[in-house]
Amino acid sequence: MGIEKFNTTPKEPEMTRYLSTLALALAAAFLTPQVKAEKVIMYREGQLVSPHDVAAVLGNGTRSIRLLDDGPAAATPTKYVAAAAVALAKTSARPPARAPAAPEDANGDASALSLPVRFAFDSAEIVPAARTxxxxxxxxxxxxxxxxxVTVEGHTDAVGSDAYNLDLSRNRARAVRDYLVQRHGIDAARLKTVGYGExxxxxxxxxxxxxxxxxxFRGS
Structure with missing residues (x-):
């Protein structure tokens, strides 16, 4: 009785499809960029902001600094690192102590910084407490x-409709730009604005x- 032989080699059309699929998979693996978590320096309300640290971040030459906090930061989809020189403002006449710098390779470079700019309710009017x-x-x-x-980005919470929050975030970004231009004489052409809403x-x-x-705020 003869032994029946089975051909395990794919037929030519099947082989062609197989090789095409393999080539596409390999191309995707090599060409897809590695997504890295963005690192943003986040200041809390009342914390001191150092102009030199601002320039370092917006000039893309920053070092990460640990943020003084009462407890561990909550996990977020965007990796937020410590703010530079962010000891809480105190009423004491003694200058606030600077936060110790973290190793340069501990957190990497930050790409932007965030301020908790306060506005009047349902408005783009900047309250005096935010001006410092x-x-x-x-x-x-x-x-x-x-x-x-420098790009000025407006962000809101999720209260209200998407359209409303988008419009509000744009108006607030423009209000911050106008404040920097009118109060400090920064050239308006250097400040771009964008709103992301919620x-x-x-x-x-x-x-x-x-x-x-x-x-x-992010530099470019």
Missing amino acids: QLDALAEGIKLLAPNSI ARLVEPADPTAAVNRRVQ
Whole structure:
């Protein structure tokens, strides 16, 4: 009785499809960029902002600094690192102590910084309490190269409709730009504005959290 032989080699059309699929998979593996978590320096309300640290971040030459906090930071989809020189402002006449620098390779370079700019309710009017941090930010922008561009990003929480929050975030970003131009004489051409509404929440698990309401700045 003869032994029946089975041909295990794929037929030519099947082999062609197999090789094509394999080639596409390999190309995707090599060409897809590695996604890295963005690192943003986040200041809390009342924390001191150093103009030199602002210039370092917006000039893309920053070092990561640990942020003074009462407890561990909550996990977020965006990796937030420590703010530079961010000891809480105190009423004491003694200058606030600077936060110790973390090793340069511990957190890597930050790509942006975030301020908890407060606005009047349902408005783009900047409240006086927010001006101190914005004033320090302006001094940092002045340390950058004259042709450098800074993007001002408006972000809201998830209270209200998507359309409403998008419009509000744009108006608030423009209000911050106008403050920097009118109060500090920064060339308006150097400041771009964009609003993201509630699309980029810091705390997606708590979409109405105050930390989601912020203005971020990045250099280019």
